[in-house]
Amino acid sequence: MSKGIYVATVESNSGKSVVVLGLMRMLLGKTAKVGYFRPIIEDVEAGKRDNHINTVLSYFDIDLNYKKTYAYTRSQVLELYNQGKSGEVLDEIIKKYKSLEERFDLVLVEGTDFSHENSSLELDINMLISKNLGIPVIIVVNGDKKDNKEIVDNVQLSHDTFKEEVDVLSIITNKVEIDSISNLKKALKERINCGTNITVIPKIESLANPTLKEIAQALDAKVLFGKDMLNNQVQNSGVGAMQLRNYITKLKEGSLVITSGDRADIILGALQANISKNYPKISGIVLTGNLLPEDSILKLIEGLSSVVPIISVNDGTFNVTNAIGKVKSRIYAENTDKISTSISTFEKYVDTEELSNKLITFKSDIFTPRMFQYNLLQRALKEKKHIVLPEGSDERVLRAAARLIDAHVVDLTLIGESNKIKEQIEKFDIPLNTKNISIVSPQKSPHFEDYVNTFYELRKHKDVNLDMARDAMADVSYFATMMIHKGHADGMVSGAIHTTAHTLRPALQFIKTKPNVNIVSSVFFMCLEDRVSVFGDCAINPNPNSEQLAEIAISSAESAKNFGIEPKVAMLSYSSGSSGKGEDVERVREATEIVKAKVPNLKIEGPIQYDAAVDMRIGKSKLPDSEVAGQASVLIFPDLNTGNNTYKAVQRETGALAIGPMLQGLNKPVNDLSRGCTADDIYSTVIITAIQAQDQ
Numbered sequence: 001m002s003k004g005i006y007v008a009t010v011e012s013n014s015g016k017s018v019v020v021l022g023l024m025r026m027l028l029g030k031t032a033k034v035g036y037f038r039p040i041i042e043d044v045e046a047g048k049r050d051n052h053i054n055t056v057l058s059y060f061d062i063d064l065n066y067k068k069t070y071a072y073t074r075s076q077v078l079e080l081y082n083q084g085k086s087g088e089v090l091d092e093i094i095k096k097y098k099s100l101e102e103r104f105d106l107v108l109v110e111g112t113d114f115s116h117e118n119s120s121l122e123l124d125i126n127m128l129i130s131k132n133l134g135i136p137v138i139i140v141v142n143g144d145k146k147d148n149k150e151i152v153d154n155v156q157l158s159h160d161t162f163k164e165e166v167d168v169l170s171i172i173t174n175k176v177e178i179d180s181i182s183n184l185k186k187a188l189k190e191r192i193n194c195g196t197n198i199t200v201i202p203k204i205e206s207l208a209n210p211t212l213k214e215i216a217q218a219l220d221a222k223v224l225f226g227k228d229m230l231n232n233q234v235q236n237s238g239v240g241a242m243q244l245r246n247y248i249t250k251l252k253e254g255s256l257v258i259t260s261g262d263r264a265d266i267i268l269g270a271l272q273a274n275i276s277k278n279y280p281k282i283s284g285i286v287l288t289g290n291l292l293p294e295d296s297i298l299k300l301i302e303g304l305s306s307v308v309p310i311i312s313v314n315d316g317t318f319n320v321t322n323a324i325g326k327v328k329s330r331i332y333a334e335n336t337d338k339i340s341t342s343i344s345t346f347e348k349y350v351d352t353e354e355l356s357n358k359l360i361t362f363k364s365d366i367f368t369p370r371m372f373q374y375n376l377l378q379r380a381l382k383e384k385k386h387i388v389l390p391e392g393s394d395e396r397v398l399r400a401a402a403r404l405i406d407a408h409v410v411d412l413t414l415i416g417e418s419n420k421i422k423e424q425i426e427k428f429d430i431p432l433n434t435k436n437i438s439i440v441s442p443q444k445s446p447h448f449e450d451y452v453n454t455f456y457e458l459r460k461h462k463d464v465n466l467d468m469a470r471d472a473m474a475d476v477s478y479f480a481t482m483m484i485h486k487g488h489a490d491g492m493v494s495g496a497i498h499t500t501a502h503t504l505r506p507a508l509q510f511i512k513t514k515p516n517v518n519i520v521s522s523v524f525f526m527c528l529e530d531r532v533s534v535f536g537d538c539a540i541n542p543n544p545n546s547e548q549l550a551e552i553a554i555s556s557a558e559s560a561k562n563f564g565i566e567p568k569v570a571m572l573s574y575s576s577g578s579s580g581k582g583e584d585v586e587r588v589r590e591a592t593e594i595v596k597a598k599v600p601n602l603k604i605e606g607p608i609q610y611d612a613a614v615d616m617r618i619g620k621s622k623l624p625d626s627e628v629a630g631q632a633s634v635l636i637f638p639d640l641n642t643g644n645n646t647y648k649a650v651q652r653e654t655g656a657l658a659i660g661p662m663l664q665g666l667n668k669p670v671n672d673l674s675r676g677c678t679a680d681d682i683y684s685t686v687i688i689t690a691i692q693a694q695d696q
């Protein structure tokens with residue numbers, strides 16, 4: 001079941017609030033703990049609150065602090081986007097949403113209002129957010145003032161656009177003229193064959209009408225009478241310029257009378273008509289031109305037992321009439337009539353049973369790199385681990401260290417000379433306070449002699465003598481690895497300067513493999529644009545035989561699972577099925593059979609080519625019966641030449657973040673980096689290492 005649901009629209013005034021209010025009622029009927037979140041709100045004046053949030057929180061009495069219900073205002077987002085910080089926007093939105101997800105059984109998320117220009121950016125942002133929250137979307141399409149063809153086109157376009165990126169639970173076409181509903185339903189059925197449930201809600205006049213309060217606010221009016229009746233709905237308006245005897249015949253139910261402030265005849269006549277059983281009830285009176293009735297008239301009105309709201313504005317009648325025509329109807333917390341009409345409308349037209357069933361059975365396959373990184377950080381934060389970084393004076397290592405310390409995610413020891421490290425921090429202006437980290441120089445460490453002796457004891461059967469052990473422990477990789485062995489740190493990350501062989505050899509020599517593991521291998525978590533793929537082995541075993549390849553596949557599938565990725569393993573080769581022949585293909589085929597025999601439940605396909613593994617269309621054409629082809633999440637390369645260069649090609653050509661190589665099979669976590677790594681790669685690899693250390 002999904003923990004959240006996203007209500008999105010593609011244009012302004014779609015009547016999204018009706019859907020939000022109706023959905024909120026529906027969800028509260030299923031579970032008591034429903035949260036509400038708006039990733040981006042409109043800009044609000046200081047001291048004021050977003051109207052949508054206010055309405056939902058107060059009407060449904062949701063126990064939620066206002067500040068927790070949104071992440072950014074519209075201008076904050078635009079500013080951050082202009083500074084190239086769109087990733088940070090997304091991270092903060094995910095963080096805020098996830099904290100609600102933890103507190104509530106379900107979270108209703110309301111997208112932006114599309115009340116400004118640049119709607120294509122807004123559409124992209126809404127899709128990006130819903131995708132990264134991993135929740136299904138309900139799209140609200142505005143049917144107001146559109147003919148059926150236009151509505152069907154809009155539904156089709158909205159569906160196709162969203163479906164590319166996210167799971168669309170339902171499309172609700174709102175504000176449709178009641179007379180055209182049955183034809184519209186027919187046209188939708190004929191044109192749109194998407195399997196997505198499409199609902200049509202008619203235009204409800206009482207929801208479309210603005211209240212006196214909205215009109216008074218839009219005109220910056222002064223309320224003279226009837227302050228407590230400002231929720232009156234304005235169903236139509238007319239200018240009282242003619243003689244009273246003619247004007248009152250024009251009044252209709254809910255009319256707003258617009259007249260000059262000195263037309264006492266119209267004002268009093270309209271008030272009388274309102275209480276006469278022979279005339280309709282009016283909604284209010286607007287006095288224009290900054291003219292107020294004389295005191296005697298005001299006194300007369302004050303003494304009446306029943307009035308309607310009377311508001312006064314500065315502008316002339318013509319401008320005011322135009323401005324009133326443009327006022328949009330909104331739903332306020334105090335306007336409980338509109339709220340209950342919204343809810344009853346939703347319940348009448350939407351099949352809530354079907355919708356909640358869809359929500360209950362919903363399962364998303366989407367796992368974006370941002371979600372992956374968010375989950376990693378949250379896991380690492382659960383228990384702080386101590387990580388050692390042997391390349392302490394490298395600029396990238398120091399930048400990553402600054403971020404890690406700032407996030408309070410790990411404790412760090414940097415290996416190196418204290419002066420040199422401080423010099424580098426100053427030179428590159430890195431926001432890292434050395435008081436918050438440990439700095440250890442191997443030969444000055446009080447543990448140095450103990451480490452030398454321990455290494456000697458561990459490796460003397462390999463002809464290592466004490467001098468050799470002393471030389472080894474002077475090396476940062478050996479020293480840091482010994483810290484792990486001794487339990488003086490929980491994990492190590494290195495390789496930004498040193499080669500893989502240099503980084504790993506100490507671990508292979510004395511951290512050793514776990515019981516039942518024959519070879520240490522590695523995976524990269526490749527953060528592609530819309531998914532995270534696991535690539536193995538791209539770092540350690542140059543020419544694995546079929547047994548070793550099978551072990552790499554099994555370990556990589558376990559690593560994927562441990563980090564929240566459902567393993568669907570592709571054993572890569574230049575052949576898909578029996579399309580190609582050769583010794584190397586046979587080795588991959590054999591490895592696949594070994595895995596199938598050892599882990600029968602694992603989804604695995606091999607031999608298979610990369611295109612058939614990741615592209616659904618090609619996968620279906622090359623291996624139509626495969627449950628992995630087209631959707632592989634774990635890609636096992638046949639040898640290191642292929643694996644190492646493929647990960648580098650993907651990383652360099654797509655800009656993907658490559659986290660790793662993360663080693664699998666060692667007794668304690670030691671992880672490598674590429675010498676071409678960035679500070680971001682180091683940051684994420686340290687977090688992965690901390691999680692591995694927690695799992696020890």
Ligand SMILES: CC(C)(COP(=O)(O)OP(=O)(O)OC[C@H]1O[C@@H](n2cnc3c(N)ncnc32)[C@H](O)[C@@H]1OP(=O)(O)O)[C@@H](O)C(=O)NCCC(=O)NCCS
Nearest residue numbers: 500501504505508509513518519520538539540541542644
């Ligand atoms: C991993 C690698 C460094 C180990 O090779 P090596 O240094 O020649 O290793 P050795 O043969 O000296 O073995 C050292 C120890 O490691 C162990 N070892 C080597 N490879 C291992 C593996 N994949 N898994 C488990 N243990 C391994 C050996 O059994 C040996 O143990 P011992 O000394 O207690 O008997 C080597 O395979 C290598 O260079 N791989 C390619 C790395 C690379 O360049 N990658 C590309 C960039 S990421």
Ligand SMILES: CC(=O)OP(=O)(O)O
Nearest residue numbers: 500539673674675676
């Ligand atoms: C992992 C890897 O390929 O490392 P490097 O680029 O340092 O050789």
